[in-house]
Amino acid sequence: MTGIIRRFGGLAGMLAVVLFFAINLPETFLTARNWLNISQQVSMLAVVAATMTVVMVMGDFDLSVGSMASLAGVVAAVLFVQEVSIPVAILAALGVGLLGGLFNGVMVSLVGILPFVATLATLTVFSGIAFVVSDGRTIFGRDIPAAFGDFARGGPQIGMVDERALILPNLTLVAVVVIVLIWIVLEQTSYGRRLYAIGGNSEAARLAGLPVMWLRLSAFAFTGVGAALAGLMYASRVASANPTQGDGLMLTAIAAVFLGMTLTRDGQPRVLATLAGVLVLGVLDNGLTQMRVDSYVREVLVGAIILIAVGLSALGRRGLTRRA
Amino acid sequence: MTLRKTLIGFAAAAGMAAPLSAQEVAVITPYLAQPGTQFYVDGFSARAEELGWDVNVIDTAGDVAAVISRIEDVVTQGVDAIVINVDPAQIGAGLSVAADAGIPVVGMDAGSDPLVAVNVTSNGYAMAVETSVYVANRIGGEGNVVMFTFDPFPPVQVRGVIADAVFGNYPDIEVIDRITPDVSDGGIADSRAQMEALLAANPEPGSISAVWAAWDQPAIGALQAIQAAGREGEGIVITGIDANPQAREAIASGGNFEASVAQDFEQIGATTADSVARILSGADIVQRVVYVPTRLITAANADE
Structure with missing residues (x-):
């Protein structure tokens, strides 16, 4: 019984959330336009959470992703001010993400600082650099090339509903590409299986001859680049950049991975489960807004739902251990 | 039925x-x-x-x-x-x-x-009219005025334009400096430093009649500089704009900082x-x- 709750309780809960909104918002919730909206709204979170899954597979964390997202957006915007072309600015911002991620990896893996402490420190460092680079200002308006802001507004048209074009948002497509890539890395390569081995038992993995140090170091590159990409997506969506705008992504991304872990058989992070977690958070924001629930009450509800989901999963697992 | x-x-x-x-x-x-x-x-x-x-x-x-x-x-x-x-x-x-x-x-x-469709806001031009005319009348249409402006930020830039026009319309008012303070730390500290330098360069009592600031922070910085230099008794008139709590407090206490403008x-x-x-x-x-x-x-x- 507990096994069933543990295995399917999370999934049933997520379906219940969707069903709840479908009943309460019969005309708008289950429409293609609304779901395309949700997919676009969660796209940045999806990218951060998917790459966060890579380090959480090993039992590690990266707390610096939010400030890295802010930093990457600001770096691109400052380069735009210098009239650097869009592709070069994007590559530079992603390069900053790669360097920052590798730096985290070095601190955690080579130097051996706890990920929580190391990435908490780099969170502050990246945030400070973002303020230095931008001078604390929001960069917007004519400084941001129109094509950069238009990217987040556009996408291939897939139909017409009520005489309004239905587009598959570019941001959604980017998120899908990232999730597929991470899925391939984690589920289809020996690299991914080795990361799971480290998460299972780091010492055993080392004794089995895995290059644990290099694997951990390299995995942090994913969160760095993912955070930078999400920061660029955010900057494109708001056609501007300021040194704090991505900060909120970190906690929500970790919450999404935890929510996802309640869905997997062994309680391990899996990228598709993370995606489900991201979607639940997005659906809650979307549905509760449409139901005109007060924004502060909405935050309380979202936090409570995370606790319930993760709590049920933990209870289920404990029941299973006791039986065994 | x-x-x-x-x-x-x-x-x-x-x-x-x-x-x-x-x-x-x-x-x-x-x-x-x-x-x-x-x-x-x-x-x-x-x-x-x-x-x-x-x-x-x-x-x-x-x-x-x-x-x-x-x-x-x-x-x-x-x-x-x-x-x-x-x-x-x-x-x-x-x-x-x-x-x-x-x-x-x-x-x-x-x-x-x-x-x-419509944006409802306060009129930055009108706010600057209130304080610049206050300054001109208060000093009897003559004297040296220091301006604190910030042209890179459009909503503040329009305020400076108006003050330029009002003071320019009085033949006996001279704008002796038009300062753009560094606002990275909020604007008070650098405004104070710049004002201290100006006070040192104009040591004669009465050589500065008024300070017109396009927002409250430079006005507060100027007030602190005047107090630190012990020159609050010279009747230097200070005005700001926005009427933030710190400015209101300074105005209510009846010192050199005399006026600001509140948005409703x-x-x-x-x-x-x-x-x-x-x-x-x-x-x-x-x-x-x-x-x-x-x-x-x-x-x-x-x-x-």
Whole structure:
């Protein structure tokens, strides 16, 4: 019984959330336009959470992703001010993400600082650099090339509903590409299986001859680049950049991975489960807004739902251990 | 039978009337935690209640991208109008979604944009008129004036333009310096340093008659410099704009800082509701910026 709750309780809960909104918002919730909206709204979170899954597979964390997202957006915007072309600015911002991620990896893996402490420190460092680079200002308006802001507004048209074009948002497509890539890395390569081995038992993995140090170091590159990409997506969506705008992504991304872990058989992070977690958070924001629930009450509800989901999963697992 | 018919008729009437009477308006801002924003929303909500609207106030806690997401949500929900309190340049993606759905967006001190039907705000030109004319009259139309301006920021730049014109119109007023302080730490510290340098360069009592600041922080910095130099007895008149709490306190205490200008946040909120009402009633909106009167704050009313 507990096994069933543990295995399917999370999934049933997520379906219940969707069903709840479908009943309460019969005309708008289950429409293609609304779901395309949700997919676009969660796209940045999806990218951060998917790459966060890579380090959480090993039992590690990266707390610096939010400030890295802010930093990457600001770096691109400052380069735009210098009239650097869009592709070069994007590559530079992603390069900053790669360097920052590798730096985290070095601190955690080579130097051996706890990920929580190391990435908490780099969170502050990246945030400070973002303020230095931008001078604390929001960069917007004519400084941001129109094509950069238009990217987040556009996408291939897939139909017409009520005489309004239905587009598959570019941001959604980017998120899908990232999730597929991470899925391939984690589920289809020996690299991914080795990361799971480290998460299972780091010492055993080392004794089995895995290059644990290099694997951990390299995995942090994913969160760095993912955070930078999400920061660029955010900057494109708001056609501007300021040194704090991505900060909120970190906690929500970790919450999404935890929510996802309640869905997997062994309680391990899996990228598709993370995606489900991201979607639940997005659906809650979307549905509760449409139901005109007060924004502060909405935050309380979202936090409570995370606790319930993760709590049920933990209870289920404990029941299973006791039986065994 | 009659009773039953009446009941059915009543229910039908109520059912028919409901969608017509209750207009739904969403107010979306990332800045609800800031004191000024709260006043806008209070003013708006009070007026909206008189008009019988359903108001949904949505705060995204500083997240501007989430403002776009919430605009998309309320457009899906099908609200009658959306009120924003955020720079429209940053939420263009959301504005175009609302425009596609034919839902009007009204700015509550938000900034102008082709997709914002009306923006309700305070008149920066008029605020600068209040304080620059106060200075000119107060010093009897003659003397040396120091200006603190900040031209890189358009809402403040317009204030400087007005002060330039007013002081330029008095043949015996000379603007001896037009300072752009470094605002990275808020503007008080650097304004104070620049003012200290100016006081040192003009040691004669009476050589500086007034300091006109385009906002309150430089005025406070100048006041601190004058006090530190022990020259508060020379009658140097200081004015600011915005009437923030620190400025009000300084003005109320009756020192050199004599005047500032307060925006009427609640009235901006109420007028925003009136503008939404006009748009919903189908009025043709010609003027896309609506100004709400501001108020000169002096020792006489700084405590209010």
